[in-house]
Amino acid sequence: MHRRDFTRTLAALAATAALPKFATAQAQQAAIRFSVMLWTLNKISPTEKSIELVAQAGYQGVELVGEWQKWSPADYARITSRTRALSLTIDSMAGVRGFADPATKDQLLADLAVALEAAKRLNCPQIILTSGKRTAASSHEACIEILKPVTDLAAKADKQVVIEPIDLLENPTSYLTSVTEAAEISRAINNPHLRVLYDLYHEQRQGGNLIEKIEKNIDQIALFHIASVPGRHEPSTGEVRYEAAYRRIAELKYNGFIAMEFYPTSDALTSLRTAREEAQRAITNV
Template identity: 30%
Template sequence: MLDQTKPNPETQSTDKFSMKFAPHLGLLSPDAGMFRHHAGDDPVDQINFMADQGFTAMEDNWMKIREVDVQQRVGQELERLGMEMGVIVNTMKYNEPTFVLPDLQERERLMQEVRDTAEVARRVGAKFVTTLSGTAHGSLPRDYQTANMIENLKWAGDVAQKEGIILAVEPINHKGWEGAFLTEIGHAYLISKAVGLPSVKVLYDFWHQQIHGGDLIENLELAWDEIGYFQIADNPGRVEPGVGEINYRPIIQKIAEKGFDGIIGMEFDNSVPGIEGEQSVIDAMRMLDPTHAGRTQS
């Protein structure tokens, strides 16, 4: 167990990131923390390592299924360190039609799901919760499905507003999630705009959009007023920036220039395993940070 009462001088960075880049505690598995080789398996130790490196936020797709005592420890440590909690996942049911259905029973389930997520969010201090559309309906025309999703999000968003959280509605790519209804930023923008609630915003994941449509900065500009949260990963492979085809430096610069003070989730796997790969991730994020670009930590 690492000493949680003070920074570790052997791993501590001298500079905090100017952007709220958020490492994770596990992308495809709750045990696959981004810095587990440096920090060990305990989530609190991993959070301490993140803070030592200058990160001021983190996120976790798996928080909703972690034990309550783990959620409480994470929330307490983030508060102690002055770090922010990024997204936790709201929708655990995403491989069948949900939001697109004109079904009152399904609407009630979606609303209860928000209430359940809000309990977890309060423990860890999360504001945004990842909300997926589910799959498209096989025979219902797309426009009617869009209308149904807008109506269902109004109800779920009303619950979210009362609970003090924001539904981060995320379009995801059609390759990895076959049949997903919401795949495009423009479509998500239309839906969020139509819902018209401050508790419903768009989660813009550049990796998903590079696969599905591209025009990353143009879509950023067009959807700006409905975007509440960003996530990044390079393509192909869903790895750290600088390894693949996406030129993230102008994207991050654009986000900074527009005055975004929210969280940018690092939703990717390390391209290289072990200690070396984890250091490569830290260096890659330093290269992207507007106030540290070009400098790396050894």
Template identity: 25%
Template sequence: MKNLNNQRRSFLKNAALSGALATFTGGMSLAEAKQNESPKRRAFNMNYAPHFGMFKNHAGNDYVDQINFMAEQGFTALEDNGLMNRSVEDQKRIGAALEKNNMTMGVFVIDPGFNWKTGLTTGKDEFKEAFVKECEKAVEVAKIVNAKWMTVVPGYFERRLPLDQQTAHVIDAYRRASEVFEPHNLTMVMEPLSDNPDLFLRHSNQGHLICKAVDSPACKILYDIYHMQRNEGDLIKNMELCWEEIAYIQIGDNPGRKEPGTGEINYQNVFKWIDAQGFKGICGMEHGNASPGKEGETALIKAYHEADSFK
């Protein structure tokens, strides 16, 4: 009888606990509640910047909610390539959310609106003027979100001109843009790309040459590790060769352009080297998620902690 009473009390205790858990989790089982909870926050060694949509399954579609979630997970910056195309209202909401969470705005893209197949390499005044005008607009957008860096790309090769002449045209355009940015302590970062072989700017040494010729703190290199692994490899050596001109870094593993650990790049070693240089800038997470849903987002956060655990 005593055992029966003990069993009854144990049953009632477990039932009460289950009822409390069901109430707390909105009727979900404990397993379901654990599956839906957010990943635990941990600090990172470096300033990694996610982009909108990367954590939408945890945070929803609202920009502010996504920024809040990023901050909760220990991310200290945000990238938004499409910032200039957003409404002023949304730009202000984004800026306010970043300030509230003590986060930094990373790069946004300057898009002059003309076809990049006929870009700055041509030397044509119409393209140069369109580019400079867009840079002037970028200054105003940067003020709203307290940004410092803007991504620029010169466009395609102009096959009818010698390579050196094309380079001279790009240098001239970037000097004009630097005159716009310098008074505001803003920096355009040119990005060598690997998307196709027609792009003029494809290697870090090209960027280094252009920066030296422009000779302005407003003109630096965006070193995208994914693109540079595809175009030139030997990442650490090539970063070292042009390190003094690198102001911004972007991330993506290769092949696939997903989070660190999904491809061939030893990101823990690369991050260790970057940190050892005293880099305090932003490392933008310009890549997709390897897996879908909340599980994929949680795995992405875990991948960054693993790659970031170099100390």
């Protein structure tokens, strides 16, 4: 090995060693991985059957919304065992909200503590947070002050929180509606335990200009969500040219999860497999 290459290797190892455990595991992944938000399959099959369907379609991860909040200890054990047997990761889980209103701060922290304990039981590295309702007291400054202790809690648990903007067509009361603003908040907190979920479905409905926003904010993005606009169906069926978005994400060396969050319009197994294969073709040889 040449001295220059050796120096680069040492620098890379040192940088990886300095990362939190969840981020170290992420950094060691060489390729983008694909996941499915399980709630989109709820009308088709129960959770465990959906997990099997996702594995059959060739994905590496599954994501939860609020399913985990109703599970018994036996449910946790069974789901964890099943995902492990199918070589799936529970890569992210939602169900916590409310960082835009100072009045909800204490409840948010209490809810997050419960979610972090659940994430530990499920070996899940990431919690999704939405801002909740916009109130007279809502502001970016208020969000930052609330998210600081949120980030501290996540850091103590060695987990990552990702904040997700929701478009106003989906929820007219949502405070955080833009990935650009989410990235500004994340940069202000400046902690790897807090990053941004970029949902291209929500962003297209809210403001568009998807690829430029990927380019400007990739340093803060730790998860992507995908669905067609309009309709929240298969990615290739709407107005967004996802092939170009996937390619740019790969060109920017993103190596986290891209999660499909759409309602299949045909056979779910075929639909999910096709969506993954289309994405993988787009990023091949980038």
